Amino acid sequence: MIEVKDLEKTFAKGSIATQVLKGASFSIDEGEYVAIMGTSGTGKSTLMNIIGCLDRPTGGHYTLNGTEVESLDDDALSHLRNHEIGFVFQQFHLLARASALKNVMLPLIYADEYPEDAEERAKQVLSSVGLSDRMDHRPNELSGGQQQRVAIARALVTNPSIILADEPTGNLDRKSGLDVLSIFRRLNGEGRTIIMVTHDEMTAEHADRIIQLKDGRVASDRKVQDPKDPQKELEALKTGEDDR
């Protein structure tokens, strides 16, 4: 469903041009759970922006669900983001003045057809991430982990084919991070494609496949033999706390 070929991206700042992506190639099939790894400066954020249709490559090809993305205009990219991709950001990016429910409903405003059951849908996805009792809370009344779960609910409400997560556990404590990862594992079990960008090996090991970037190219692309089980880790965490 995602096919990236010889992807290049060069940023020009004044007379200085910096090539961040130097010909990355890989493909991701529907239903995969992939972590894209790399230390900072390896171009993983740039790659994530291009996959998320937030930015365009300066060279190479990107095909999403059979659509040649580089040929699309700005409106078509917006449409694609709304339809095909659910974003989860490191800083959550929730609207501070809106309730959890309103935040989750936000993407529907930009849908071609506003669903009649918009509120029902939003409530349903909020329940599915365990926040049925927090719908009327504003972000500042929620913990970091809860905020990130609101963000996941928001990513799910348009029923996209891909969840694209950028360091989703980066701002969270270990338990909240594991909560997020167990939601991802469950979603993947329901057939959803998950692409997670991270610099953290431990987090990446939860995925089924790790694409390692180095210096703007794919350094390695491997299957994870025995992906970590967030549920087990959560239990271990609990026992550890109980022991103390």
Add this chain to the structure above:
Amino acid sequence: MRASRIVKEGIQSLGANKLRTFFMMAGTIVGIAALTVIMAMGKGTEQNVMKKVNSFGIKAIMVTAGGGKGFSPPQEGITTLKLEDLEAIRSQVQGIELLSPGVMKRGSSIKAGNAQAQATAFAVESDFYDAWEWQLTSGEPINAEDMSTMARTCNLGTTLSRTLFGSTDPVGEYIQIGATRFLVKGVLESRGTSPSGGDMDNRVLVPLTTGMRRLLNVDYISFIRVKVKDIKDLVPIGDEIRKILHERHHITPPQEDDFAIVTATDIAEAARGISGTLSILLIALAGLSLIVGGIVLMNILLISVNERVKEIGLRRALGATQSDIFMQFLAESLAITLLGMLFGCLVGWGASLLVGMYAKAPVIISWEPFALAVVFSLTVGLFFGIQPARRAARLKPVEALQ
């Protein structure tokens, strides 16, 4: 509808920072309020002007004895205006329908039985009623026979009639002007206040001949009332009369005139005068505050775009197109100015009523300023909202999210 959902998003952000919203509205409020007051005052003034011109007579020119500019009642003691002057005007000037002379004496003491009054005595021709377009409410006018026989007959104004006779009809009764007895033949209809502010109904009319010879013993007149055929000729006929009088009275400007000529046009201009300057001032204030308010609005919106870069980036990531963002911010700007307009209209309405009550300026509240307010506020909202909305729309999602 997608558009209505986006407009709603724009309007909702107004409640986010109420103080800021108020500052953004302030200019529109002041501008629209000023506009409303101006138009209410303008309408009131125009009605007032028409009232004054009507009480003066819309086709009238007054030639009065005594110099001075602007409209003032004739000065007593000026002896240079004569009936011969009237004849000269009659024979030399075209386009005059009527010429009616008169002599006046202020503060004449008048008695009827035990009742006493001070009023202005007018000695007039029988064509007075046509020249002044002034009717009687009861009795008979002074006629040609009264003139030729120097009859001691008179007409009363309503104020004088009330002072002397209360509510009873004075026709057929006698009054005494100074030491002379006069028969009351009729009562004039009420005319109200003169353009210079006097009570036009506190008067007594006697035949010109009787007045000049028997009552006052004078050979001069106080004024000539001119009624022109065509309203357009008011000013040129006034100028012609001035020329004739200069010649006959041997006056060469800059030597001061011993007479004054006032036309209905002059009355209208004088009545508009003060409020005209005030209107220009208020219009300037309205325009200025709308422009300044618009600039403030634009700047605060630009600041708010900068503050909300992340929000814009997020919305773009979630599928908002450039035009969605543009529309959201433009809707915000328009909502602010329209809200400002509503408050402005309310403030203006209240201010107009206060002006009417305390400044005694005539004020008429009508629908026009409110229609104009809608147009102006939409224009300001559009004009000053476009730039911030465009800046918001042009943000690149990747950069905005960082």
